[in-house]
Amino acid sequence: ERQPSSASTAADESSASKSAPSSEDYGYSVFPKRDPGADYKAPARFIGFRAWRHNRCLKNVLDCSMTDPFIRYLIVAIRSRGCSFTLSRNVSCERCRFSFSGGYDPMRKQVAVCENEFWAKPGICSVLRHELIHAFDDCRAVMFKGADEEAKEPNESLDRLACTEIRAASLNHCMLGAAKMEGYTGMFNYAGQHQHCVKSKALMSVLAARQISRPEGEAAIERVFDRCYADLEPFGRIPASLKSFRSDCDRFIIDGARYGYSIQEARQRTGNAASGSASGSPSAS
Amino acid sequence: VNPTDHLATMPIAEASTKPAEEQQSQQPNPKLDRYSWLIRPCSIYKEELRVCRSRAYRKHHEFVYGAQPDCSQWAVDYDNCLQQNDDRPAFEALVLSEMRRRHARLRAMTGNDVWQYRDQPPAEWNSPLPSGAAEASTVDRLTLTGADEALNSSFEQYGVLGPMSIGARMSQCTLL
Numbered sequence: 130e131r132q133p134s135s136a137s138t139a140a141d142e143s144s145a146s147k148s149a150p151s152s153e154d155y156g157y158s159v160f161p162k163r164d165p166g167a168d169y170k171a172p173a174r175f176i177g178f179r180a181w182r183h184n185r186c187l188k189n190v191l192d193c194s195m196t197d198p199f200i201r202y203l204i205v206a207i208r209s210r211g212c213s214f215t216l217s218r219n220v221s222c223e224r225c226r227f228s229f230s231g232g233y234d235p236m237r238k239q240v241a242v243c244e245n246e247f248w249a250k251p252g253i254c255s256v257l258r259h260e261l262i263h264a265f266d267d268c269r270a271v272m273f274k275g276a277d278e279e280a281k282e283p284n285e286s287l288d289r290l291a292c293t294e295i296r297a298a299s300l301n302h303c304m305l306g307a308a309k310m311e312g313y314t315g316m317f318n319y320a321g322q323h324q325h326c327v328k329s330k331a332l333m334s335v336l337a338a339r340q341i342s343r344p345e346g347e348a349a350i351e352r353v354f355d356r357c358y359a360d361l362e363p364f365g366r367i368p369a370s371l372k373s374f375r376s377d378c379d380r381f382i383i384d385g386a387r388y389g390y391s392i393q394e395a396r397q398r399t400g401n402a403a404s405g406s407a408s409g410s411p412s413a414s
Numbered sequence: 415v416n417p418t419d420h421l422a423t424m425p426i427a428e429a430s431t432k433p434a435e436e437q438q439s440q441q442p443n444p445k446l447d448r449y450s451w452l453i454r455p456c457s458i459y460k461e462e463l464r465v466c467r468s469r470a471y472r473k474h475h476e477f478v479y480g481a482q483p484d485c486s487q488w489a490v491d492y493d494n495c496l497q498q499n500d501d502r503p504a505f506e507a508l509v510l511s512e513m514r515r516r517h518a519r520l521r522a523m524t525g526n527d528v529w530q531y532r533d534q535p536p537a538e539w540n541s542p543l544p545s546g547a548a549e550a551s552t553v554d555r556l557t558l559t560g561a562d563e564a565l566n567s568s569f570e571q572y573g574v575l576g577p578m579s580i581g582a583r584m585s586q587c588t589l590l
Contacts, residue, residue: 191561194565195564195568195576196577198576201569201574204565205569212535213539213540216565217562218540218543237543238538266529267536269531270530270531270532271532272529289528305474314477319473319477320476320477320480321476322477323477323478356526360522360525360526361519362522365519369470369471369474370474376474377465378465379574380458380461382575387452387516388519392573392574398535
């Protein structure tokens with residue numbers, strides 16, 4: 130029997146093609162494997178292009194977790210908050226409907242990486258960074274309370290979603306070069322345009338995750354923008370580049386150790402994962 | 415918008431950014447000794463100053479805040495850091511500056527009242543997946559069990575940064 134879809138996810142759009150289901154399902158129609166009552170079953174494939182694509186997605190998830198400083202620092206931050214984050218339990222590569230890049234499932238506490246559109250490493254790293262911000266916000270604050278309570282106070286739940294999306298857009302996307310290339314700013318007239326880019330990207334994500342109209346989404350983003358744009362945890366700064374060695378040479382990792390995001394803290398808070406050596410940060414004070 | 419840059423300027427009554435010579439008339443404040451851990455290695459202040467003055471950061475700062483970055487606070491902090499052992503007012507000014515920065519960052523976090531922060535991590539974080547999903551994701555979990563040990567051992571062995579890739583690390587980072 131079909132259970133009432135009782136979960137919320139932040140499904141992130143990569144392109145604009147999407148059809149709107151009739152009732153509010155919090156974006157779960159994008160991820161057919163996640164709806165317990167759906168007829169769609171994702172068959173396990175062992176040969177063929179889809180198997181290769183799935184394996185490549187998994188390999189790139191592991192590669193990104195091993196090499197990307199932002200992703201590693203976010204994993205350490207989530208673990209430092211007491212939520213044990215492991216790739217086998219908390220990340221899942223799956224095929225999605227429409228052209229989404231990924232989403233975060235707060236019901237199962239999983240990052241869902243779509244292997245439809247992107248399975249190469251830069252795309253996977255970008256998606257993983259984005260969804261890890263959602264996971265981090267879910268770990269440290271109450272993001273989703275359940276379909277019944279969410280239905281009672283729709284504005285608050287929309288505000289929380291908008292807040293997460295604003296933070297994810299400002300910390301992971303909307304860097305100057307990317308904003309120029311994607312048309313969010315002009316070539317030379319870029320002063321103060323970061324907010325415009327963040328609002329546009331957050332609006333796209335919010336509209337993809339909820340069945341609301343565009344003015345409602347814009348109003349929600351405007352309501353929460355000031356507070357959420359200033360909240361830069363766990364980085365403490367807006368990264369200037371996707372490559373950390375171009376912007377600040379991983380100093381956010383050194384600074385983050387003073388705010389409780391470190392491997393020692395993760396080892397204390399979670400029993401299993403992230404046991405690290407004391408030489409985690411290059412210059413320990 | 416009240417963005418919180420790492421160049422935080424929140425005035426505190428007893429703090430000032432004057433050079434150390436002008437503060438010699440004031441009495442030393444013993445309460446600041448407890449907070450000496452806030453002071454970072456001096457190379458970090460130098461690096462922040464260098465990055466703040468770089469062209470790329472200037473463009474990024476203009477893009478985000480619409481104004482030129484103000485690097486004077488990092489310069490003052492670097493000077494004070496070099497003189498902190500000889501000069502008590504320099505040490506105090508540096509501690510107060512770090513307190514200001516920390517206060518700004520924590521204020522940005524707690525000022526976000528859109529959601530309620532949790533006291534404990536969510537209880538369902540580690541709960542086993544529902545049975546319907548378990549059948550579909552059998553292949554996933556079979557493939558990823560090796561990834562867990564790899565990730566954890568990489569944290570254990572290399573720290574947060576992970577195994578260094580030569581091309582990425584050797585371009586601009588003076589603090590390795």
